[in-house]
Amino acid sequence: MKLSDAMTAAINDQIKAELDSAYIYLAMSAYFEDCGLSGMAHWMRKQYKEEVEHAEKFIDYLYERGARFIVPETAKPKESYENALDVFKTAYAHEQYVTSRIYKLVDMATAEKDYATLSMLKWYVDEQVEEEANAGGIVEKLEFLGGDKHGIYAVDRELSSR
Ligand SMILES: [Fe+2]
Numbered sequence: 001m002k003l004s005d006a007m008t009a010a011i012n013d014q015i016k017a018e019l020d021s022a023y024i025y026l027a028m029s030a031y032f033e034d035c036g037l038s039g040m041a042h043w044m045r046k047q048y049k050e051e052v053e054h055a056e057k058f059i060d061y062l063y064e065r066g067a068r069f070i071v072p073e074t075a076k077p078k079e080s081y082e083n084a085l086d087v088f089k090t091a092y093a094h095e096q097y098v099t100s101r102i103y104k105l106v107d108m109a110t111a112e113k114d115y116a117t118l119s120m121l122k123w124y125v126d127e128q129v130e131e132e133a134n135a136g137g138i139v140e141k142l143e144f145l146g147g148d149k150h151g152i153y154a155v156d157r158e159l160s161s162r
């Protein structure tokens with residue numbers, strides 16, 4: 001069965017969203033490097049690579065289904081933040097946004113009775129649970145610390161082992 005034109009366009013659009021995510025995290029990593037928080041910078045760089053993998057997984061799916069992938073233009077990410085909490089709050093909100101996008105794809109595949117795409121999307125549904133839990137967990141920790149520098153330093157060291 002051929003992938004529908006609408007689904008091909010929607011997946012291409014999601015690939016752009018994943019690559020935009022990658023760039024957002026790469027910029028967050030650069031921000032942390034600039035602050036001297038190398039553990040958080042490392043965590044964000046890993047996150048950047050994961051998002052590229054998410055994009056590639058969608059790209060491979062398009063190829064598998066004989067559909068065309070068009071390399072998208074990516075959005076310029078935000079460069080500056082208030083502090084570490086602001087960065088992770090932004091990351092958490094962004095992951096919630098990506099989850100809502102994945103759910104829309106699930107709705108679309110369901111409406112189209114595109115069971116192959118539905119099955120492929122299950123991986124992303126599960127991955128988003130993890131993504132939100134990871135970012136949300138760090139937000140909770142940083143909120144608890146409330147700007148305590150020793151605490152933030154400890155979290156930075158913890159995140160260096162990702
Ligand atoms: Fe992603």
Ligand SMILES: [Fe+2]
Nearest residue numbers: 021095098131
């Ligand atoms: Fe993500």
